[in-house]
Structure formats: structure tokens, C-alpha cells
Amino acid sequence: MFNKKISTPPSDPLESNPFAKNARILRSPLLKSNQQQHQLEGALSQSESFLPQANIKVANEAAILEKLNQFEKLCETLQKEVNDLKVENQRLKDSLLLSEKSNDVSMKGTEIVNEFHTDEEELALETDWILKKNRKKNAKKRKAESSPEMDNTVITSKPSKSGKETVKVIKTKDKEIAKIIKPPPVILSNITDFNKVQDVMSSQKIKYEIKLLNNKQLSIKVNSADDYRLLTKLINEAKFEWHSYENKATRPCKVIARGLHPNCNVERIQHDLNEQGFNILSVVNIIKKKKENDKVVIDQLPIYMLNFDHSEDIDKIFSITHILNTKVKIEALKKQGEFVPQCKRCQRFEHTQAFCNREPRCVKCAGSHLTTECKLDRKAPPKCSNCHEAQLPRMCSGNRAKK
Structure with a gap:
């Protein structure tokens, strides 16, 4: 009735079990051979990838070796050239020495040959200027050698044996040098009649020398202090305008003392220095003027100017260390700078009022009177007596000239 389909069992049991089938495939010799082939192919591909790098490395090493060989060859060639240069240098030195010796021998021979053919007159004419130049050099050298060494000298002034002249004595270790100091010149101004000057000078027996200067001025020089005093007396009696300068023979020694109280x-300072054995003439305290609230204020400075007699030893003066039991420092006077000195009497330059006997001129109004006698208002503008401009004489262009 019923038609039943009867299933037949499979001929191969592995077909019904997939896992067993895979296991059999894995155990098969064919599969193993395939795996080994894949491994060999992978190793071959890796070796092929490393091969270019190895080739590059080998090529680099070969290039380096080639460069080293070239460098060694270059060093060898340079060393050969250095050796050749040394040999050449030594050869040149030897040839130079031989040439110098031959020149010496030839020069000696020429001197001997030409010795008998020298023209003495022509030689004297050619070498005369050289001899004169050498004489001047030798004279300067002798003068320098004969001059005293200033480090070990003592300079003093004393009257001569006749008493009419002043002698400057310079003492050194070996010798003593005496030099006569002449009085300074006297300058006469506004001279219009030279015969009048001659008449005045010839009235007394004076040895003098006259030199003509510019601006109607005459310079008169004498040789002794007595003649100088007589000359000043004569020109004062004749009412000449004149000025002179400080006498170096009687000029006091001026120094600066620092360290004393202002x-x-x-008078106490002068008395203390007299007790120390110094012949001091005067002591002056240095002051400084300044304006405060339109008023002039005077400040006393701890600086004093000491004036010693010209006969004092300058080294002894600079050795002073204490005054009034106070430690002090002695210094030389500083120079006035580039400006020339100006007279406060006549307002002219190159001399001072202590040695001026010219017509006075006012520093404010340029009038013919002393500045202390001027009646001009203090606040009025000044007038220069030299350039006649509205300025003080110290601002004049004539005072800007260097000494």
C-alpha cells in the first residue's frame, strides 16, 4: 500500500562526515609537499629582497678602499715634493753663501784698485754736508751729556761776587754749574719820539739793548739788577708808559698745601713754618665764589698757597708733611691753561698788574681810570677796552690765543 523509499548506505563513510574528510586531506602527503613549497617560496622571496642591500654594501666598501688607495698615493707624491723642496732650499743657501763670499772678495779687490785714484777735492765736496750734520749731532750729544741730571740736582740763587748780578747755581753729584740770571725786559708803550728815549737813557751810564716791537713799543734789556732799578727810575721820571715781568732771580717759590682746615x-701757619726753619713770605687761603639767590657767597677751601723766599731749597719744601700737627700734601701750582695772563690795571694781555705802569683802563666802561673808581651802575652792560664790544675783556678774542 504504501510505497516506502529505502535509502541505501553510502559507499564511502568519509563523505557523510566532513570533519573526517578535512583531517584526511591534512594528513595527505600532497598537502605536506605544498606547504613546504610555500615555505621555500617565502624564503626565496626574502633572500631576493636582501640581495640588493648586500650588493650596495659591497659596492660602498669597494669605493672606500679605492679612495684610501688614492689618498695613500697622494701622500707619497706630496712627501716626495717636500723632500725635493728641502734639497732645493739647501742648494740655494749654499749658492747664496758662495755669491756673498765672492762679492766680498771682489769688493776688496776694487777698493785696493781704486785706492790710488780717489780725487780728494771732489770727495771733500761730496762729504762736506755729511760732516756738518755729524758735527751738529755730536754737539747736541755733548750738550745733553753735559746737562745735569735733574733727579739729583739742587738749584739755588745767590748774588755774584760783584753783587750786581744774580747767579743760579745748579749742583749735581759731579760738578757745580753757575748761570747768570738777567733781569726781565722793560716794554715801553706809545713811543712816538725815539730821540726822547735816547736822551733819557744816555743821561746815566747804563748798558742796555733796545729792540723795536710792533704797536709803537720798545723792548729795553739790561744786564744787572742795579741797572734794572735805575732804568725803571728813569722811565718813571720821564713819565713813560711801561710794563715788565716778574724777575726770575727774585721770584718766590709758590706751592699749594692741601689738608689744612679752611x-x-x-699767621699760625706762617709761624709754624718759620719754626720748622723755612723763610716763608705769605700764606693765602684759596676761596671760591658762587651765587645763591642773586647773592655772591664766598666759600673757604681747605687749600692754601704758600709763598717761600726764592733762596729756599725746593726739594726741602716738597718734603713738608705736617703743618700745625696736621698731615698735609704739598703740590705744585697748576698752569692757567691755554689763556694768556691779563693785566687788571690796563686790561691788556701778557703781563700782570704787579709789574704794570701803563695808563689804567676800566674793566666795566673802558674809561681811563681804575676799575675801583668807576661810577657805572653794577647792572649796566660792560664794554671791552680792547675790542670796544659789549663784553668783558676776559671774553675778548685776544685772550683766546694760546701761550
């Missing part, structure tokens, strides 16, 4: 009594 309020020290100058």
Missing part, C-alpha cells in the same frame, strides 16, 4: 689762622 678756618686755620694764616
Whole structure:
């Protein structure tokens, strides 16, 4: 009745079990051979990838070796050239020495040959200027050698044996040099009649020398102090305008003392220096003027100017260390700078009022009177007596000239 389909069992049991089929495939020798082939192909591909790098490395090493060989060859060639240069240098030195010796021998031979053919007159004419130049050099050298060494000298002034002249004595270790100091010249101004000057000078027996200067001025020089005093007396009696300069023979020695109190009594300072054995003439305290609230204020400075007699030893003066039991420092006077000195009497330059006997001129109004006698208002503008401009004489262009 019923038609039943009867299933037949499979001929191969592995077909019904897939896992068993896979296991059999994995155990098959064919599969193993395939795996080994894949491994060999992978190793071959890796070796092929490393091969270019190895080739590059080998090529680099070969290039380096080639460069090293070239460098060694270059060093060898340079060393050969250095050796050749040394040999050449030594050869040149030897040839130079031989040439110098031959020149010496030839020069000696020429001197001997030409010795008998020298023209003495022509030689004297050609070498005369050289001899004169050498004489001047030798004279300067002798003068320098004969001059005293200033480090070990003592300079003093004393009257001569006749008493009419002043002698400057310079003492050194080996010798003593005496030099006569002449009085300074006297300058006469506004001279219109030279015969009048001659008449005045010839009235007394004076040895003098006259030199003509510019601006109607005459310079008169004498040789002794007595003649100088007589000359000044004569020109004062004749009412000449004149000025002179400080006499170097009687000029006091001026120094600066620092370290004393500004309020020290100058008489006590002078007395203390006299007790120390110094012949001091005067002591002056240096002051400084300044304006405060339109008023002039005077400040006393701890600086004093000491004036010693010209006969004092300058080294002894600079050895002073204490005054009034106070430690001090002695210094030389500083120069006035580039400006020339100006007279406060006549307002002219190159001399001072202490040695001026010219017509006075006012520093404010340029009038013919002393500045202390001027009646001009203090606040009025000044007038220069030299350039006649509205300025003080110290601002004049004539005072800007260097010494």
C-alpha cells in the first residue's frame, strides 16, 4: 500500500562526515609537499629582497678602499715634493753663501784698485754736508751729556761776587754749574719820539739793548739788577708808559698745601713754618665764589698757597708733611691753561698788574681810570677796552690765543 523509499548506505563513510574528510586531506602527503613549497617560496622571496642591500654594501666598501688607495698615493707624491723642496732650499743657501763670499772678495779687490785714484777735492765736496750734520749731532750729544741730571740736582740763587748780578747755581753729584740770571725786559708803550728815549737813557751810564716791537713799543734789556732799578727810575721820571715781568732771580717759590682746615689762622701757619726753619713770605687761603639767590657767597677751601723766599731749597719744601700737627700734601701750582695772563690795571694781555705802569683802563666802561673808581651802575652792560664790544675783556678774542 504504501510505497516506502529505502535509502541505501553510502559507499564511502568519509563523505557523510566532513570533519573526517578535512583531517584526511591534512594528513595527505600532497598537502605536506605544498606547504613546504610555500615555505621555500617565502624564503626565496626574502633572500631576493636582501640581495640588493648586500650588493650596495659591497659596492660602498669597494669605493672606500679605492679612495684610501688614492689618498695613500697622494701622500707619497706630496712627501716626495717636500723632500725635493728641502734639497732645493739647501742648494740655494749654499749658492747664496758662495755669491756673498765672492762679492766680498771682489769688493776688496776694487777698493785696493781704486785706492790710488780717489780725487780728494771732489770727495771733500761730496762729504762736506755729511760732516756738518755729524758735527751738529755730536754737539747736541755733548750738550745733553753735559746737562745735569735733574733727579739729583739742587738749584739755588745767590748774588755774584760783584753783587750786581744774580747767579743760579745748579749742583749735581759731579760738578757745580753757575748761570747768570738777567733781569726781565722793560716794554715801553706809545713811543712816538725815539730821540726822547735816547736822551733819557744816555743821561746815566747804563748798558742796555733796545729792540723795536710792533704797536709803537720798545723792548729795553739790561744786564744787572742795579741797572734794572735805575732804568725803571728813569722811565718813571720821564713819565713813560711801561710794563715788565716778574724777575726770575727774585721770584718766590709758590706751592699749594692741601689738608689744612679752611678756618686755620694764616699767621699760625706762617709761624709754624718759620719754626720748622723755612723763610716763608705769605700764606693765602684759596676761596671760591658762587651765587645763591642773586647773592655772591664766598666759600673757604681747605687749600692754601704758600709763598717761600726764592733762596729756599725746593726739594726741602716738597718734603713738608705736617703743618700745625696736621698731615698735609704739598703740590705744585697748576698752569692757567691755554689763556694768556691779563693785566687788571690796563686790561691788556701778557703781563700782570704787579709789574704794570701803563695808563689804567676800566674793566666795566673802558674809561681811563681804575676799575675801583668807576661810577657805572653794577647792572649796566660792560664794554671791552680792547675790542670796544659789549663784553668783558676776559671774553675778548685776544685772550683766546694760546701761550
